[in-house]
Amino acid sequence: MKDKEKADLIKSLISDVAQGRQAELLEEMVETVLRFGRDGAGIADLKLYSRAVRELRYATSVFSKYHGIRKVAVFGSARTKRESQEYQLAREFARRIVQHGYMIITGGGDGIMGAAQEGAGAEKSFGLNIRLPFEQRANEVIDGDPKLINFRYFFTRKLHFVKETHAFVLFPGGFGTHDEGFEVLTLMQTGKSAIVPIVFVDRPNGHYWETWRRFVSLDLLQQGLISPSDLNLFKITHSIEEAEAEILQFYKNFHSYRWVRQAMVIRIRQRLSDTALDALNRDFASLLVDGTITQGPALPEEAAEVQLADLPRIVLTPTKHDFGGIRALIDAINAAETQE
Incomplete structure (x- = not known):
């Protein structure tokens, strides 16, 4: 089959499912996939790309049903105990924010994530679970729900956190919580993602995020590694009422x-x-x-x-x-x- 015939066949197949600009972009995607073959891409690379595209397509199909609803991502440690104050605060924050028409997105695990989904309820929750050899199993609230998405790759999971979220709320957590927080701050600081509220929440009189703020102010700002206005990109609070108000005020007008x-x-x-x-x-x-x-x-x-x-x-x-x-x-x- 000649190149023109192949191109016409691709266009014909795409025209069955899309029109206009959507069809143009799908055609570009198919051409890119075919170039992997021409470039002699290895089997391992092709497996990775194929799995990643499948994850992106499936996650997009799940979120597409809720396109017009604003969503808040809640991050925090999977190891936080149910009896802790942070757990209670995360649960209460989620309960309050969904009353304003929002939905909750978490990593789908236990601890802070489970607390937020317990507060929001499964109907108002998404779980973006990552397959790990330890710790990260789906919490009982979101387990079995059609809005639980299991990701193989962190990068496809993170893409949907950023793409689908209208506010980020972070409770105390480990490396993963800091990774998510700094990534979102970096994307906003560089204009690679939309500006949305980022709120760091600690328990009353807690010092977790205040310690982090001192690092940011003394070691980053004072050394000129960030700009003073970068501090506008986030808020630290010890009150879930303030966290709630920060998000609602951002979307006031x-x-x-x-x-x-x-x-x-x-x-x-x-x-x-x-x-x-x-x-x-x-x-x-x-x-x-x-x-x-x-x-x-x-x-x-x-x-x-x-x-x-x-x-x-x-x-x-x-x-x-x-x-x-x-x-x-x-x-x-x-x-x-x-x-x-």
């Missing part, structure tokens, strides 16, 4: 954002007053690389996102070296006066 070339387009629920817009231009002038902060309707480039068409937009061209500053801007938008 802010909805989401996207990039249109170099412009950042922030979707909001209510238009800001002219006075509020002037204040944003005054207070965040140093964040801009060109023009001013403006307000208006959806841009032509957003035409495909029909469900968001009616939301007002805040448009600016910010520096891409200060995502902590952008987080401060979002906070200011949420606190700003809106039009009647």
Whole structure:
């Protein structure tokens, strides 16, 4: 079969399941897979890529049923005992946040993860379990639920934590908890993932995250390894009420954002007053690389996102070296006066 005939066959098969831009992307994916064969990729590599793609497809199919619901990921130690204060706090936090229409995502294990899913209930929970030789078995709340996803690879699991989550809440934990926390902070600091709330929660009078804050402030900030505005990317609290309020306030007026070339387009629920817009231009002038902060309707480039068409937009061209500053801007938008 000639190359053109092969290409036509691929297009014909794809046209049975997709159209438009979706079909174009699927065609690119099929072509990439075929190039692995032309490149002589080894069996071990092909097994890894095949399993990873299967995991990505399955996880995407599970989450797709809940696309319009915001979700909070809860991290913390699998070794936390049921009688501990941290366990009780994680359970109560999850119980409270799902009452606001959120769902909970955890690693699916015991300890803090099990506490959060106990508080949320299986109906409002996802478990992203990782297959390990020890510790990580599914907790009794999520075990057997169709929203429990078992991953072979950490990278496919982490991708879905980041892709599907609208806020991260971290309770005390071990290496895994710090790994998840620092990865999310790194992705936001570098603009590789969307800015969302990150809240570190400790028990009243606890010092776990305060010790971590001292390390960040004294060893990272003071040595110039991070910027002062990077501290805007997270909050440390000893109160689940404050953790809950941090998430709810973040989405008070802010909805989401996207990039249109170099412009950042922030979707909001209510238009800001002219006075509020002037204040944003005054207070965040140093964040801009060109023009001013403006307000208006959806841009032509957003035409495909029909469900968001009616939301007002805040448009600016910010520096891409200060995502902590952008987080401060979002906070200011949420606190700003809106039009009647």
